[in-house]
Amino acid sequence: MDKDNKKYNILVVEDNLGDFALIEEFLHEKFFAPKIDHAKNYKEVTQLLQNGNTVYDTVLLDLSLPDKNGEALIKDIVSFFYSSSIIVLTGYSDVSFGIKSLSFGIADYLLKDELNALSLYKSIIYNIERKKIFVEIEDSEKRYSDLFHMNPQPMWVYEFETLNFLDVNSAAIKHYGYSLNEFLSMTIKDIRPAEDVVKLEDSIKLMKENGDLHFHGILRHRKKNGEIIHVDIQSNIIIHKGQKVKVVIANDITERLNYIQTIEKQNENLKEIAWIQSHVVRAPLSRIMGLINLIKDQNVTEKEKKEFLNHILQSAEEFDVIIKDITHKSEKIQQEISKSEV
Numbered sequence: 001m002d003k004d005n006k007k008y009n010i011l012v013v014e015d016n017l018g019d020f021a022l023i024e025e026f027l028h029e030k031f032f033a034p035k036i037d038h039a040k041n042y043k044e045v046t047q048l049l050q051n052g053n054t055v056y057d058t059v060l061l062d063l064s065l066p067d068k069n070g071e072a073l074i075k076d077i078v079s080f081f082y083s084s085s086i087i088v089l090t091g092y093s094d095v096s097f098g099i100k101s102l103s104f105g106i107a108d109y110l111l112k113d114e115l116n117a118l119s120l121y122k123s124i125i126y127n128i129e130r131k132k133i134f135v136e137i138e139d140s141e142k143r144y145s146d147l148f149h150m151n152p153q154p155m156w157v158y159e160f161e162t163l164n165f166l167d168v169n170s171a172a173i174k175h176y177g178y179s180l181n182e183f184l185s186m187t188i189k190d191i192r193p194a195e196d197v198v199k200l201e202d203s204i205k206l207m208k209e210n211g212d213l214h215f216h217g218i219l220r221h222r223k224k225n226g227e228i229i230h231v232d233i234q235s236n237i238i239i240h241k242g243q244k245v246k247v248v249i250a251n252d253i254t255e256r257l258n259y260i261q262t263i264e265k266q267n268e269n270l271k272e273i274a275w276i277q278s279h280v281v282r283a284p285l286s287r288i289m290g291l292i293n294l295i296k297d298q299n300v301t302e303k304e305k306k307e308f309l310n311h312i313l314q315s316a317e318e319f320d321v322i323i324k325d326i327t328h329k330s331e332k333i334q335q336e337i338s339k340s341e342v
Contacts, residue, residue, distance in 0.1 A: 004121070005032040008128075009054055013039045013077070014062045014089070019112060023060060023089075023120070030121035042068035042076075049080060056084045058124050061106075063090050063097065070097070071104065078105040083135055085127035089115070107131060154250040156183070160237060163187040163204070166245060175252065177224030191221050193228055213237045218253065229254045284315040284322070291315070 008031055014020040020038055027034050037054065039045045042065050048054075059081050063069055068076070077086055088101050088109040101109060107127035110119065148155055154172035158165050168183045176183075176191065189197050196219070207215065215235045222228055235248040291308045294300060300308070 003032040004030060004125070008034045008058070008124075009037075009056045010034050010124075011037045011039065011045075011048070011054075011056045011059045011081075011084075013042075013045055013059065013065065015040045015065055016062070019062070019089075023115075026115070026117040026120045029117040041065050042073065045077070045080070056081055057128050059084050059086045061086055061088050063088055063101070071101075074101050074104045074106060083131070085124070085131040087123055087127060148247075151249070154252075155248060156250075157245050157247050158188050160244050160246050163189060172250070175223075175250075176221070182224075191223075193220055193222050196220055221250070230257050284319040287315045288312055288319070 010027060012020055012023055014023065017040075020040075024036060024038075027036060035054075037048060037056075039048055059077060061074075061077055063073065065073060074086075074088070085107040086105070088106050089112050090097070090109055091112055099109065107130065108123050110123055148157075148167070149169045151169055152171055154169065154175045156165055156168040156172050164187050165183045168180060173180060173183070178186070189200060192200055206212075213236055215233065217233055219231055219233050220228055221231045229252050232251040232253050233248060235246045237244060237246055239245075291312045295305055295308050
C-alpha cells in the first residue's frame with residue numbers, strides 16, 4: 001500500500017517513550033511525511049498550546065499521564081482541541097473507561113496491545129473525516145440558529161405531527177406577546193382564532209396526504225391580547241435535531257391590508273363623486289341654462305319671467321345641495337387618507 005501523502009498534523013500525548021516510539025513508527029509506515037508533536041504529560045500539552053498555533057488533525061491520547069488522567073484529562077483535551085479528532089490509547093485494564101470516554105467527546109479508543117500500523121491509520125483517517133463532518137454540521141446549525149434568532153421577522157419551529165412549538169425567536173415573542181415558556185407550552189392551534197382551527201387541521205391533513213413540504217399563504221393569527229392579525233406565512237419542512245419539523249417565517253400584513261381596503265373604499269367614493277358630477281350636476285345646470293335662454297326672449301311676459309326666476313332659484317338651491325354633498329364626500333376621503341398614513 002502506498003503511503004498517504006497528504007499533510008497531517010498529529011499530536012501524541014504519551015508518557016511512555018517506548019510506546020511513543022512504536023506509535024511514531026506506525027505513523028511513518030502509513031503516512032508519507034506526518035508532522036508529529038510529542039507531549040509526555042499534561043503540562044507539556046498546555047505549553048504546546050501557549051507556544052504554538054498548530055491545528056492538529058488528530059490527537060492520540062494516553063489516558064494515564066503522570067500529572068493528570070481519567071475524565072478530567074479527557075474533558076480538558078476535548079476543550080483544548082475542539083476541531084481535532086481525539087483517539088484514546090488504552091490498556092486492557094482501562095477498556096471499560098475507554099468505552100465510557102466516547103460519551104465525553106472522544107472519537108475512538110484503541111487498545112495499545114492490539115495496535116498496528118493499519119488499525120491506527122484506519123482509525124485516524126476515518127475519525128478525521130467524521131470530525132470534519134461533525135464540525136460542519138455544528139457550524140451549519142449555528143448559522144441556522146443565528147439566522148433564526150436574529151431575524152427581525154417572527155419565526156418559529158414546530159413539530160409537524162403534534163403541532164407543538166419547539167422554538168421561537170425574539171421577534172415572535174415581542175410581536176405576539178407570549179413569553180418563550182408560554183410558546184413552548186402551546187401548539188400552533190393556540191395562535192389561531194377558534195373558528196379557523198378546523199380549517200387549519202384540514203390544511204395540515206391535506207399537506208400530509210400530498211407530501212407538500214412548502215406552504216405560502218395569508219392566514220389569520222391571534223395575539224395574546226386577543227388582537228386578530230393577518231399574516232403572510234412561509235413554511236418548509238426540515239430535519240432539526242433528528243426530527244421532522246416545520247420552520248415558519250411570519251410577516252404581519254394587517255396594516256398593508258387595511259391600507260389597501262382604505263384605498264379601495266376611496267376609489268369607490270371617487271367613482272361616486274365622478275358619477276354625481278357627470279349626471280346629477282348636469283340636470284339642474286341644464287335647467288338653469290335653459291331658463292336663462294327663455295328669459296332672454298323679448299316676447300316673455302313679466303309674469304313668465306318671475307316664474308322662470310323661481311325655477312332658476314330652485315335649481316340653484318338643488319345645485320348647492322349637490323355641491324355640499326360632493327364637498328362632504330371629498331373631506332371624508334381626505335380624512336380616511338390621513339388616518340391610513342398615520
